Amino acid sequence: MKKSVILFFIFIAILVILPFLVSGYWLRVLTQTFMFAAIATGSNIIIGFTGYPAFGNIAFFGIGAYVTGVLMTKYNFSFLLTLPLCALSGFLIATLLGLPLLRLKGHYFAIATIGVMEAIKEIVDNMTEITGGGMGLTLPIMEGEPAYIYKFFYYAILLIMLLTIAVAFLIFRSKFGYALRAIRIDEDAASVMGINTSLFKTISWAISGALVGIAGGAYAYWLTYIDPSTVFETSYSVKMFAMILLGGGTTVLGPMIGAFILELVSEFVWSKFIEIHGMILGMLIILIVIFIPKGLFETFKGGFSFRKIIINLRENKL
Amino acid sequence: MIILQVLLNGILLGGFYALIGVGFSLVWGVTNIINLAHGAIALLGAYITLFLFQYYGVDPFLSLPFSFIPLFIFGYILQRYLLNLVVKAQIFMLLILTFGIEIFLVNFMTTFFSADFRSVTPDYAGESLIIGDIVIPYIRLAVFAICILITLLLSLFLNKTWTGKAIKATSLDIDAAMMVGINPAKIFAITFAIASGLAGVAGSLFSLTQAFSPSMAGSLTLRAFIVSILGGLGRVEGALLGGIILGIVETLSSYIIGESYKNAITLAIMVLVLVIKPTGILGKKYFAEVKH
Numbered sequence: 025m026k027k028s029v030i031l032f033f034i035f036i037a038i039l040v041i042l043p044f045l046v047s048g049y050w051l052r053v054l055t056q057t058f059m060f061a062a063i064a065t066g067s068n069i070i071i072g073f074t075g076y077p078a079f080g081n082i083a084f085f086g087i088g089a090y091v092t093g094v095l096m097t098k099y100n101f102s103f104l105l106t107l108p109l110c111a112l113s114g115f116l117i118a119t120l121l122g123l124p125l126l127r128l129k130g131h132y133f134a135i136a137t138i139g140v141m142e143a144i145k146e147i148v149d150n151m152t153e154i155t156g157g158g159m160g161l162t163l164p165i166m167e168g169e170p171a172y173i174y175k176f177f178y179y180a181i182l183l184i185m186l187l188t189i190a191v192a193f194l195i196f197r198s199k200f201g202y203a204l205r206a207i208r209i210d211e212d213a214a215s216v217m218g219i220n221t222s223l224f225k226t227i228s229w230a231i232s233g234a235l236v237g238i239a240g241g242a243y244a245y246w247l248t249y250i251d252p253s254t255v256f257e258t259s260y261s262v263k264m265f266a267m268i269l270l271g272g273g274t275t276v277l278g279p280m281i282g283a284f285i286l287e288l289v290s291e292f293v294w295s296k297f298i299e300i301h302g303m304i305l306g307m308l309i310i311l312i313v314i315f316i317p318k319g320l321f322e323t324f325k326g327g328f329s330f331r332k333i334i335i336n337l338r339e340n341k342l
Numbered sequence: 343m344i345i346l347q348v349l350l351n352g353i354l355l356g357g358f359y360a361l362i363g364v365g366f367s368l369v370w371g372v373t374n375i376i377n378l379a380h381g382a383i384a385l386l387g388a389y390i391t392l393f394l395f396q397y398y399g400v401d402p403f404l405s406l407p408f409s410f411i412p413l414f415i416f417g418y419i420l421q422r423y424l425l426n427l428v429v430k431a432q433i434f435m436l437l438i439l440t441f442g443i444e445i446f447l448v449n450f451m452t453t454f455f456s457a458d459f460r461s462v463t464p465d466y467a468g469e470s471l472i473i474g475d476i477v478i479p480y481i482r483l484a485v486f487a488i489c490i491l492i493t494l495l496l497s498l499f500l501n502k503t504w505t506g507k508a509i510k511a512t513s514l515d516i517d518a519a520m521m522v523g524i525n526p527a528k529i530f531a532i533t534f535a536i537a538s539g540l541a542g543v544a545g546s547l548f549s550l551t552q553a554f555s556p557s558m559a560g561s562l563t564l565r566a567f568i569v570s571i572l573g574g575l576g577r578v579e580g581a582l583l584g585g586i587i588l589g590i591v592e593t594l595s596s597y598i599i600g601e602s603y604k605n606a607i608t609l610a611i612m613v614l615v616l617v618i619k620p621t622g623i624l625g626k627k628y629f630a631e632v633k634h
Binding site for chain 2: 337
């Protein structure tokens, strides 16, 4: 564990220096990667730690984006002031939804969260007076040089990613985190042991919703234009899930590592094969699930080998 | 009188929903896979019909076997050589896997057929049956009849043939089925093949009733899902009931509240049913009642 912590800090130090060395293009790519890392790490609190596949967790991303968007355009809020409100709205909505939905298990829960996401998207789409509906919402553009703006968002979203990782780490190490793992492994047993499972599940989803909401708020200001189909984007859900799978959902840093690998690979693919980019993304997800269903961490603990891949294949075969 | 027309439109739409839902529901019930690529497979059928109609002038109704057979084979291969490999993994692995397939297929269709909306319009497209104030386009009537017929044929297949009984047996108790000499890997593949073939036929019929584009895959899958939830897993008669309920609810709510909230209402109903009664309105586990 200690070695990985040291590596992590070296990695962050490199990321802090990087804006002075690379071009604007790479800053944009990295900023996007941080954003996905934040979404994946935040969502992993409910998905990996608690074991509830919240497929539609991107709903909170969209909510955060619209909280920032609406407050900044209609009520002249400053950007930084909107972020706590993004977190708050994510937290509250997840709590409200959690009470009925977290009673569902497995498939049913996953699909219900997709349903909720689509329903929220429709509502935002129809509240034209506040949200601009399908025409979208244009946020005020930040003042300053483009180079400055690039760096501002790079560091802002890096900080959001670090905050998310810190929260995930604190939860992971706390009694609360142990309780969540107990729920994942055997919910009935956890309940018998005196864990108030419905309360714990709801809090875990609410924290997850709050963190994803902040990422959404930052994204809205970064992009300066949002509409329902760009922020409630189902393919983001899939990417987020693939990142968690790739890195491993039972760890704190897994989703971040997954995000870096998948985002950089898909950026590479995107720049080389624009036409078939989506097809390759689909293939990539299929391959991840088939060959490393437990994630890179779990599968290759103690070194890479093809034998481990074969064992994975045999284990899940009919 | 207009309400009668709305109800009738709902029922006709419901027949289509039943056909798209029945295969999805069967796969879910037998293999415990929620196939998020179902809608994309259906759209492949729609493009086959479009292709045959545009280039060879094949009547859309005659193209049904041409969408059934290739997609049947496609489904068989997909399950046998891909999904069977991970069928024992955690459930959301399968969700993500079928979603990966969906992304692949949707992007495949977008790349090769473009993202534009297409439609299939044979000469008789505009003709309708008129009874008093009520107007029923012949095509919708025919689509409804074919959907109901195919769904009933599937029911007969499941109840009367050896393969059908083997599918039901596998869904009830996979170990016991193996003991009597059923190969579950094959049964899973056949089940998925039937579902994909039927989705293809549903897609072909879909292309006749409205314009379509690759982006509609998700909403078709969602409707298949709702039909399964409403009707109970793997139950043919449940899918018919679920499809018709969904069709009526959709047309009624667009008539009363407005077209723009149609999806939101459909989704709200789905979530409500999930929360109140996850086993569906008919409320029994898959084929469990057949056993006794």
